[in-house]
Amino acid sequence: MALVRVISSDGAAFLVSQRLAKRSGKLKTEIETFRKSSDNSEAQPEIRIVTIRAEILRLVLQWLQQHQNDPVLPANQNEQDGRGDAEMGQSQWDRDFLAPMDLGIVMELILAANHLEVKGLLDITCKLVESKITGRTVDEIRTAFKLKSDFKGNEEEQTRLENRWCVEN
């Protein structure tokens, strides 16, 4: 089985099968570039991902492993027919996978899935963030994202007023 070493920003190496790695658009391109520039076709590619740390990279690879037999979705797939959601977004495994994560980790996963071009993972993580926002109050959002208001004096009231004409119309 052909393998590839994927190395995180903080130096952890993950040895995965090329077949699995190629389900990430970015890793696929990197493996192909390595093949073209290497004289030895047996050489094992090594790919350094400088923007993703080990904890996040492990999660991405874990998700890929679970979904290795799903059909690969093109990055610009039009999902208006709604089928994409049913197939990719709603499995019990995905729900259990995301459930223990705090939103800081989910945001890092969004950045990682976007960078590595893993469409299915990007969809479910974005959907999770959306669900913590849409229809919520500002205070609920702050609690969910563990944020404190850092507006001073009347700045918060000002922002509310700036928004007013938009909200009312």
Next chain:
Amino acid sequence: MADSIENICDLPPELLEEIFSKLEDVTDFQSVINTCPLWHDIMEYRKTARLFGKVLPILMKVKDQKTLHYPIKNMLLFRQVCKEWKLETDRQLALHHHFKRTETIQRFLTHASTLPEGINPILGNSVTFEIDAQRDFEPCLELIRRHGTYIKTIFLSFLIRNFPLNELQSALKFMPNLEWLIVKVHVENWIVGDQAPVLPPLPLLTKVSLLTEDSYPQAGPNNNQLERFINSFVIEYGAQLQSLTCSPVLLRIESISNLLPNLTSLEIKESPYISVTEDDLHTLSQADWALEFLTILCHGAPTIECSTGLMTMLNSFSKTLVSLDLSFKLERSINPSELNVFPCLKNVTLRIPVSPLPEEMKDRVNSLSVRCPNLKILRIATLYYPWTYYTIVEYKL
């Protein structure tokens, strides 16, 4: 000294936190949390605030594919959560929200007039106007007249026939806090007048982008028209400008070097009938500018030759240049002895016609990377007919 600290990791976490909190750029923050688990844990509590700037555009893109637009309701919520979220949301709103028609502007003005005094109705400090009919200009001017003090960045795209420059002057008067002015015009549609127009003082303005277009040859008087148009900006704001985007005609203004003493970023954009000449390259090489960013973008096929003149021009900025983006014909290999050392140069993009083979191309530009010890990214964009298409090969060094 027994107490000296040799490694940054030996610093106490509180001190590291203080240092990391000072990083303005989100990418730098990301690098910190990605460096090691300790640094991640120190800054973990800031992740949801700081990463939002990178996550929001992705959320908008993903949502976009399904519903075609991101709900404004959510954007308004984001503005109220905390300062960082507000800043990033306003940045995105400015990118995606354009004023185009009289009706939209008037609706905005009506709603804005219901707000109490001292409240900024613009949601941020950037506005874009895309005006293509004279009748739409009056409401645009009205908006600027009423709320111009909140505007720091304005993009005015005016594709109006026979539009007089003094109209623009009157708009600028109401934006005393303007930092970046972008104007896009069809030069032949403008009436600059015989007298050089007098633009109002804008003390905070440091960036100007004059995106002038022409659709037929600029013979005699029209070329003067363009030169006068550019000249009026250079005369009024030249001394304070750090960044300028402009037609090559800029370089034909007399003693242009002295008129822009603080320039650090220059982008020259060719148009269909105005290309960069050998004389322009000579003027550039004589200019007394400490340029950090230099871009020369071609329109259509690159016309600049890989000449001694080009090398002399590049060498004249060798001490300061950080980023270079250049369109030219790469007919031959560059001899390393023609080039100075560029100690600060980090990013280079070369846009060249497709003719040389990729391998040859690499050889031809190799000497460039030899002369740039700190080069991080070299991009070679190969342009091909009809010159709007190109492929980019990126070499990470």
